[in-house]
Amino acid sequence: MVGAFFGFIIGFLAWFVLRYVLTGFFTVNQDELAVKTSFGRAHRIKDKTTMDDPVSEHLKEEERHRYTFPQVHIIQPGGPYFRWPWQRVRKVSTATNTVEMAWDPDTPAANRGGTILEAVTKDHLNIGLTGQIRYRVSERNLYAYIFGVKNPIAHVMGYFVSVLRDRIASFEAPHGESDLPVDLEAIGGVSINDLRKNLTDLNLHMDQECLSSAARYGIVLDASLITGIHPPDEVESALAAINTAHNHVSSEISLAQAGADQKIVQSKRAVEIETLNAQAEVEPLNALADQLAELKESGPGVLEAYLRNVRLKLFGKARQVFLEVEQ
Numbered sequence: 001m002v003g004a005f006f007g008f009i010i011g012f013l014a015w016f017v018l019r020y021v022l023t024g025f026f027t028v029n030q031d032e033l034a035v036k037t038s039f040g041r042a043h044r045i046k047d048k049t050t051m052d053d054p055v056s057e058h059l060k061e062e063e064r065h066r067y068t069f070p071q072v073h074i075i076q077p078g079g080p081y082f083r084w085p086w087q088r089v090r091k092v093s094t095a096t097n098t099v100e101m102a103w104d105p106d107t108p109a110a111n112r113g114g115t116i117l118e119a120v121t122k123d124h125l126n127i128g129l130t131g132q133i134r135y136r137v138s139e140r141n142l143y144a145y146i147f148g149v150k151n152p153i154a155h156v157m158g159y160f161v162s163v164l165r166d167r168i169a170s171f172e173a174p175h176g177e178s179d180l181p182v183d184l185e186a187i188g189g190v191s192i193n194d195l196r197k198n199l200t201d202l203n204l205h206m207d208q209e210c211l212s213s214a215a216r217y218g219i220v221l222d223a224s225l226i227t228g229i230h231p232p233d234e235v236e237s238a239l240a241a242i243n244t245a246h247n248h249v250s251s252e253i254s255l256a257q258a259g260a261d262q263k264i265v266q267s268k269r270a271v272e273i274e275t276l277n278a279q280a281e282v283e284p285l286n287a288l289a290d291q292l293a294e295l296k297e298s299g300p301g302v303l304e305a306y307l308r309n310v311r312l313k314l315f316g317k318a319r320q321v322f323l324e325v326e327q
Helices: 002-024 108-113 138-150 154-169 183-187 191-197 199-217 233-298 301-319
Strands: 025-026 032-038 044-049 070-072 076-082 087-093 097-100 115-121 125-138 218-230
Touching: 025 032, 032 138, 070 138, 087 108, 087 115, 087 138, 115 154, 125 138, 125 154, 138 154, 138 199, 154 218, 191 199, 191 218, 233 301
Parallel strands: none
Antiparallel strands: 025 076, 032 087, 044 070, 097 125, 115 125, 125 218
């Protein structure tokens, strides 16, 4: 009986070592991070929350109390590491993922199978948006990603779509960017034209607005790239006609401005030429006046002698001379 008991103890210890000790070692891949939990509770950094980290700097003041998460000890790639039987290891991939912005994680069939996201513009035009989103897990807020919400990417996609639709519904092109008169600017004031012309600004706005996603859900949006804006089929032809008319008016105005600029340049050149001609005629007279002034200052009678010589030279060339005789 005693031998059987000791055999049982030895067998149990061997099973325990094999089942929990030897299998308690684990590694973390290069594209992964891990968090260890004991009885379901993550190993936290004492008295440290995300409010003490720059990850929360993009949160609004009224949002800070809702998105305060504890900071946890992160297991970096490498190993082997060890865990006890009452501990679990939660691993997450740090690779950057790219998805269509119309993709709905909860309902993959939504938005035409995740291909086109619908939105309404400020002039009540239903449009379709296409593009991609790049995202990755935030190392600074793993707690929110693993424990904070059930499906973080679904929350991030919902947040992104709500911000995008709000921006589309209120978007207005910056004023003062066009050279067209005010009445002609209205031709290009169709919301979809404004969106297409300012697509880069729209993408930058979305990147800026989604900087808080890391503090909210533990996911960093690396970039959002809206690549296409599509109106309904029945509106496409009307927009094409409007754009054609707009381009024609713009071309005519550009030609008129070019012609006016050319005439202005020619007028300035003509004024410069006439000014130079006048200066050329005046210059000899000024030189003669300076010469006569020098002769006058040279001494008494010099100027009179010079004038007498000039008269004699003129008399020599003249065929007929009329003299005034005093009576």
